[in-house]
Amino acid sequence: MTAKRPRLLFRGLHALIWHTDDPNRKALERYLSRLGLTFQVRCCEEPATTDENHDLLFFDGDSDLPLTDCPPKVPRIAVVGSEAPSRLEWLLNQDPSSLLVKPIRPAGIYAAIAFAFSNFARRASLERDLGRLEAKVRYRRLVVFAVLRLMRETGCSEDEAFALLRRKAMEEQTTIEALSGQLVARSETTRTAS
Structure with a gap:
């Protein structure tokens, strides 16, 4: 650039x-x-x-x-x-x-x-760059939770879970952080519903 x-x-x-x-x-x-x-x-x-x-x-x-x-x-x-x-x-x-x-x-x-x-x-x-990076750091915790959830659900390794998360984010044309937030929110909704 x-x-x-x-x-x-x-x-x-x-x-x-x-x-x-x-x-x-x-x-x-x-x-x-x-x-x-x-x-x-x-x-x-x-x-x-x-x-x-x-x-x-x-x-x-x-x-x-x-x-x-x-x-x-x-x-x-x-x-x-x-x-x-x-x-x-x-x-x-x-x-x-x-x-x-x-x-x-x-x-x-x-x-x-x-x-x-x-x-x-x-x-x-x-x-602007600092704000974007600070947001990424805040969302990093959500990415970790999403990777752990995928590992638990699919029985795959950490690298495989992250690759799956990255591939899904690319398919949905969103960021890994946003997709992780959606996954964590869905799991929270499921947990409170049961």
């Missing part, structure tokens, strides 16, 4: 800039306009919540912004001026996808956006 190519064209995307009204924000606005992004601006004193959908969030990393109110499912770019350890710790806890260093210059903004989208997509993919 080939990896999805990162997004490198940003024209038409909508960004939220949550930053103090200063030259850094003005420079960011100018460059985003040149890239073809539309944006909405919020001062740090204003809440960032809005009804509009945003594709990207720029936030002032030097202000203690309540980022829990921000659109959560978009790449976040921190605009950083201070490198104090406590400030960097706060920033890391906000889970930014990329960062820009103050004073903002045109060089670096495009790269920060590209890295933000790439890192955000990679992180989302890892979270």
Whole structure:
């Protein structure tokens, strides 16, 4: 499977800039306009919540912004001026996808956006994979119960029971875990009925 190519064209995307009204924000606005992004601006004193959908969030990393109110499912770019350890710790806890260093210059903004989208997509993919693997681990116990049940019913070995379970799952076009859950549920129903 080939990896999805990162997004490198940003024209038409909508960004939220949550930053103090200063030259850094003005420079960011100018460059985003040149890239073809539309944006909405919020001062740090204003809440960032809005009804509009945003594709990207720029936030002032030097202000203690309540980022829990921000659109959560978009790449976040921190605009950083201070490198104090406590400030960097706060920033890391906000889970930014990329960062820009103050004073903002045109060089670096495009790269920060590209890295933000790439890192955000990679992180989302890892979270999906982790969720799928955690579900498999939860269902592993059901697979063991199903294999033991097949061993008991057919008198076959563990390997033969697992091969039988795998073949049946392929015939029914389902996962081994789902089929195991069905077998265990049927045996529980049978046991409670008798």
